[in-house]
Amino acid sequence: MREVAVIGIGQTKVEEHWDKSLREIAGDAVLLALQECGMDSTESIYVGNMMSGSANHQQHLGSYIADWVGMRFSEAVHIESACSSGSAAFRAAVMAIASGSINSAIAVGVEKMTDSPGSEITSQLATAADADWEADMGLSFVAINALLMQRYLHEYGWDKDDFAGFSINAHANGAHNPYARFQSPINKSAYQKAPMIADPINLLDASPMGDGAAAAVLVPVEMIKRPGQKMIKIAASAAATDTIALQSRKDSTWLTAAEKSVIEAYSQASVKPTDIGVFELHDAFTIMAALSLEACGFAERGQGPRLAIENQICPKGRIPVATRGGLKARGHPVGATGMYQIIEVVQQLRGEAGETQVERPVYGMAQNIGGSGSNIITHILKAEHF
Amino acid sequence: MREVAVIGIGQTKVEEHWDKSLREIAGDAVLLALQECGMDSTESIYVGNMMSGSANHQQHLGSYIADWVGMRFSEAVHIESACSSGSAAFRAAVMAIASGSINSAIAVGVEKMTDSPGSEITSQLATAADADWEADMGLSFVAINALLMQRYLHEYGWDKDDFAGFSINAHANGAHNPYARFQSPINKSAYQKAPMIADPINLLDASPMGDGAAAAVLVPVEMIKRPGQKMIKIAASAAATDTIALQSRKDSTWLTAAEKSVIEAYSQASVKPTDIGVFELHDAFTIMAALSLEACGFAERGQGPRLAIENQICPKGRIPVATRGGLKARGHPVGATGMYQIIEVVQQLRGEAGETQVERPVYGMAQNIGGSGSNIITHILKAEHF
Numbered sequence: 001m002r003e004v005a006v007i008g009i010g011q012t013k014v015e016e017h018w019d020k021s022l023r024e025i026a027g028d029a030v031l032l033a034l035q036e037c038g039m040d041s042t043e044s045i046y047v048g049n050m051m052s053g054s055a056n057h058q059q060h061l062g063s064y065i066a067d068w069v070g071m072r073f074s075e076a077v078h079i080e081s082a083c084s085s086g087s088a089a090f091r092a093a094v095m096a097i098a099s100g101s102i103n104s105a106i107a108v109g110v111e112k113m114t115d116s117p118g119s120e121i122t123s124q125l126a127t128a129a130d131a132d133w134e135a136d137m138g139l140s141f142v143a144i145n146a147l148l149m150q151r152y153l154h155e156y157g158w159d160k161d162d163f164a165g166f167s168i169n170a171h172a173n174g175a176h177n178p179y180a181r182f183q184s185p186i187n188k189s190a191y192q193k194a195p196m197i198a199d200p201i202n203l204l205d206a207s208p209m210g211d212g213a214a215a216a217v218l219v220p221v222e223m224i225k226r227p228g229q230k231m232i233k234i235a236a237s238a239a240a241t242d243t244i245a246l247q248s249r250k251d252s253t254w255l256t257a258a259e260k261s262v263i264e265a266y267s268q269a270s271v272k273p274t275d276i277g278v279f280e281l282h283d284a285f286t287i288m289a290a291l292s293l294e295a296c297g298f299a300e301r302g303q304g305p306r307l308a309i310e311n312q313i314c315p316k317g318r319i320p321v322a323t324r325g326g327l328k329a330r331g332h333p334v335g336a337t338g339m340y341q342i343i344e345v346v347q348q349l350r351g352e353a354g355e356t357q358v359e360r361p362v363y364g365m366a367q368n369i370g371g372s373g374s375n376i377i378t379h380i381l382k383a384e385h386f
Numbered sequence: 387m388r389e390v391a392v393i394g395i396g397q398t399k400v401e402e403h404w405d406k407s408l409r410e411i412a413g414d415a416v417l418l419a420l421q422e423c424g425m426d427s428t429e430s431i432y433v434g435n436m437m438s439g440s441a442n443h444q445q446h447l448g449s450y451i452a453d454w455v456g457m458r459f460s461e462a463v464h465i466e467s468a469c470s471s472g473s474a475a476f477r478a479a480v481m482a483i484a485s486g487s488i489n490s491a492i493a494v495g496v497e498k499m500t501d502s503p504g505s506e507i508t509s510q511l512a513t514a515a516d517a518d519w520e521a522d523m524g525l526s527f528v529a530i531n532a533l534l535m536q537r538y539l540h541e542y543g544w545d546k547d548d549f550a551g552f553s554i555n556a557h558a559n560g561a562h563n564p565y566a567r568f569q570s571p572i573n574k575s576a577y578q579k580a581p582m583i584a585d586p587i588n589l590l591d592a593s594p595m596g597d598g599a600a601a602a603v604l605v606p607v608e609m610i611k612r613p614g615q616k617m618i619k620i621a622a623s624a625a626a627t628d629t630i631a632l633q634s635r636k637d638s639t640w641l642t643a644a645e646k647s648v649i650e651a652y653s654q655a656s657v658k659p660t661d662i663g664v665f666e667l668h669d670a671f672t673i674m675a676a677l678s679l680e681a682c683g684f685a686e687r688g689q690g691p692r693l694a695i696e697n698q699i700c701p702k703g704r705i706p707v708a709t710r711g712g713l714k715a716r717g718h719p720v721g722a723t724g725m726y727q728i729i730e731v732v733q734q735l736r737g738e739a740g741e742t743q744v745e746r747p748v749y750g751m752a753q754n755i756g757g758s759g760s761n762i763i764t765h766i767l768k769a770e771h772f
Contacts, residue, residue, distance in 0.1 A: 001486035021518070044625075053439045057521065059513040060468040063627045063760040067634070073646055075625040076761065077474045078466040082446040088463045092478060100387035100484035127445040132407065135443065237487070239430075239461040241449045248453070260459055272568070374449040375462065 004097045005224060005231045006381070007038030008217035009343040014181040014331030017211040019042040022056045023068040026110035029213035029339075030069045033106060037217050037229070042104035044096060045076040048089030049109070049335035050082055051124045055116045055355025065108065074100070082128035083284060084111060084370030086214070086338025088379040093218050094237045100378045103223055108215035109339030121209060125334070128371045130245035142206060142285075144246050144372045146198035149287035152253045153200060156302035158201045163286040164191040165308025167204045167328055170283060173315065176355040181331030182212045205286040207327035214339035216346065232346045235363065236268035236380035246372045253302075256368060257376035258295035265378040266297075269363065273297040276380070279319055280341040283326045283370035292367055293319070296378075315356045323348060323356045338368035342379060342381025349383035390483045391610060391617045392767070394423030394603035395729040400567040400717030402500045403597040408442045412496035415599035415725075417493060423603050423615070427762065428490035430461040430482060434475030435495070435721035441502050451494065461488070468514035469670060470756030471495065472600070472724025473763040478712045480623045489609055494601035495725030499681055507595060511720070514757045516631035528592060528671075530629045530632055532584035535673035538639045539586060542688035546586045549672040550567070550577040550634045551694025553590045553714055556669060562741040567596045567717030576661025591672040592610045593713035599612050600725035602732065613634040618732045621749065622654035622766035639688075643762035644681035644753060651764040655749065659683040663747025664734045665705055666727035668755035669712045678753055679705070682764075702744045709734060709742045724754035728765060735769035 011034025012025050020028075026047065034040060047061040058064060062076030079089040086109030093105040113121050126135040129144055139147075153160065167186065167277060174180035194204040224231055240260035243249050249256070268271060273296060281296075283289035290304025298319045299307050312318040324330055324344040327337055345364035346352045367378045396418025398411050406414075412433065420426060427560030433447040444450060448462030465475040477489035499507050512521040515530055525533075540547065553572065560566035572590060580590040610617055626646035629635050635642070653660060659682060667682075669675035676690025684705045685693050698704040710716055710730040711724055731750035733739045753764045 050445060051439060053437060053510070053513050056517065057509075057513055058517040059436060059466060060515075060630060062467050062474075062645050063630045063757055064516070067629045067631075067760070071627075072629050073643065076467075076627045077478075077625070078444060080464040080466060081462075088448075092463075092481075095478075095482045095485040097488050098487060101484065110588045123443075124439070126437050127443055129446075130450070131442065132442040200750040239463070240459055241452045241457075241462045243453045243458050244446060244449045245453075257459065263505055276490050369662050371446050371449055374453070375446065380707065 001098045002100060002217055003221035004094050004234045005221045005230055006216045006218055006346055007224065007231055008033040009346050010036060011179050011214040011340065011343055012212050013179045014210040014212035014333055022052055022058060022110060022112040023064055025112060025211055026065045026108050026213045027068045028121055029215040030106055030108050033215040033217050040080045041071045041074060042217060043102040044105045044109045045071060046089040046093045046105060047110065048085035048338060049078060049111055050080055050085050054124050056112055067230035081375045082236040082339055083334045084233055084368040084377050085319045085335035085374045087342065087366065087368035087379060089241060090339060090342055091237050091377055094234050097218055097220055098232045104213055105218045105222060107218065107339060108213060109336035110213035111333035111335040112211045113209045113333060114211050133245045142198045142201055145287060146201045148246060148252055148372065149200050152287055155253055157182060158305050161192060162305040162309055163205060164188050165311060166283055166289045167191055169313050170322040170326040170328035173323050173356045174329025177324040177330060180325040180329050181208055182329045201285055207284045207332035210331035210333045212331060212333040212336045214336055214343050216339065230350060231384050232349050233382045233384055234379065235382040236265035238264035238268065239377040242374045244371060244374045255291045255295040255373045255376065257373055258292055261376050261378040264294045265380050269380040271363055271380065275363050276365045278345060278358045278364040279365045280319050280344050281321050283322055283328050283366055284332055288369060289321065315358050320358045323353060323358060341366035341368055345381050349381055387484045388486060389507065389607035390604055390620045391607045392602045392604055392732055393610065393615055393617055394419040395732050396422060397565050397600040397726065397729055398598050399565045400598035400719055401597040408438060408444060408496060408498040409450055411498060411597055412451045412494050412599045415601040416494050419603050420600040421743050423580055424737060425603060427457045427460060428492045429488040430491045431457060432475040432479045432491060432493045433464045433469035433592055434724060435464060435497055436466055436471050438498045440510050441507065442479045442498055442727045449531055463614045464589050469608035469720045470724055470754040470761045470763050471721035473728065473752065473754035473765060476725060476728055476744045477623050477625060477763055480620050483604055483606055489606060491604045491605065492601055493725060495722035496599035497719035497721040498597045499595045499719060510707055519631045528584045528587055531673060534632060534638055534758065536588050541639055544691050547578060548691040548695055549591060550574050551674045551697060552662055552669055552672040553577055555699050556708040556712040556714035559709050559742045560715025563710040563716060566711040566715050567594055568715045587671055593718035596717035596719045598717060598719040598722045600722055600729050602729055615737060617770050618735050619768045619770055620765065621768040622651035624650035624654065625763040628760045630757060630760045635664060641677045641681040641759045641762065642680055643759055647762050647764040648682045650768050655766040657749055657766065661749050662751045664709055664744045664750040665707050666730050666752045667707050668753055669708055669714050674755060675707065701744050706744045709739060709744060727752035727754055731767050
């Protein structure tokens, strides 16, 4: 199996891109990534996206994006696994290069959600859940996560306010990221006063939708010829599923798919949790941040919120998370999110994360969650020359 | 790069499955494929599908299908490239196994189109075209192909009736396939009297929509341990794109993406067109059958219809196509079609194709077309012990 590295990254700001189409947003990220490493094309393109078929009346995003960025004739395909579509596209690129079938690839995650009214997007987001047994019963995606959080509060005796730290840390970090949707810090009082969306999830527990794209150029390590070429190795890539409906799980407050994929990833990279210098986790809701930290071995079961309370998740803490704002403040353009996580880990490993730079990380981890924990993909990246 | 083989296949009949949901159809094909090779699960599932997000209000098909077939915790992902989604899923499975990342996979193509009214499906099919420059201008997918066929007739001086042979051959073969949507032969008179859909494409030039699923189990050749295990090797897997909008091509009557992917496939398998014993091509419209035969080197440019006129495409002909009915008679449940093509080639290479069995094929080829020729994926399979 050939080793694979990221040599170029690109992203757009997450916001409401009224003046740009889906292909323009994706194209901007792809061209920036190519430009950064001095390439003008790759053999294949893997496009992560969740809802363009309904939100933008456009499927077939592989050909659509390849054509737009001047790479017609390249191989191109669209990959979807709800909110983990971005990292699923990245993983497909990694495996294609590792197989020897191709020698260069772009993975790009893109989502343009603000073309449609919010009510339509809410119903499209619910297609990540079980149509028959969740969505058709009236559960929105926020409602599913609210049930989960309610159960967690009940089981472990936390107060809702104990989750404030996740949101405060994300917004504090996002304030230093020019690509973040929200760039203002918040305080605990703002969190406490935020309007309730689906009890106990309030506005500051939930990540905002938005339009955005993030891209990375991947090549086999053996083909990197330029001395001094920036290179971040993929040390591990692993994925696992769980039931699509939350109600089908015997244990709803434990992310089994996260545990399975992270155990496999730690094994591939020959590392343990304490080796991970930065962790871009999937804080679509604050409860998901807590559950990820637990499943990945950074907190005991039921103790995820303690890391936020003790502020161990800030850039100088024991396990920095959401260092560029996370889903909460950078924004959550669903199919793009996994690729934002990847390139943010790359920024950290390169030492290019500015005011929120973590000190000397060698390994960085990105974990992307599709559905209510039903499709979880974990990547560990490694800085080769820091 | 590890060699990969298909060891199990399964399919459902293509029809209007009013009594079955999307997951039941896909599950039936997956379980049949597993049963055939005596397995009960694989490490990963690759689901090819085009339009479930809009037609069935269900995305996230990886987790959705994995859960249903009892493979929760496996890796699972959904792959889309319009009508070539099925073979794109197969290619993803091939590369994942070839990379050494996983040791077993299922590729399944599934589409359930008859839940929605025909007018809605027509508009969803148009999401394979360019939303801004084709679909929004009022072009349906049939209309795009009609423009292409009109141009071809004009350039090469054929009469519309010269395409009848493609449809007649497909229906003659489909009559012997219990999984085909249409199992009655047609004659030239029926073709000539068929109602016009979009001039010059009539009802018998066009493939029917339908519900269906087809699946294959893949493993590395080196891990096949059982003596006598049925094994069909993947000798080549290649993909290429062209512009998404037909109008953007300098040369609209030539399938450049087919040519590029087939040249790469011939090279990988070290074969030439005369080595191909059976060719499951993408006859969504009769014009596409002609163009595929030309791009793959079976006919001179502009001479594709001659193979139909001379009946060189029947099971005993020089280059048998649509041997199980093709898209025309077996049916075209869009995201499933690529996988039907693959398993039909497997049937031929195993000698299990009944009355339409081709004599002693060693190599079989499947070519799946997404959009109006904008995403074309070619696989060559090889019978190891015939």
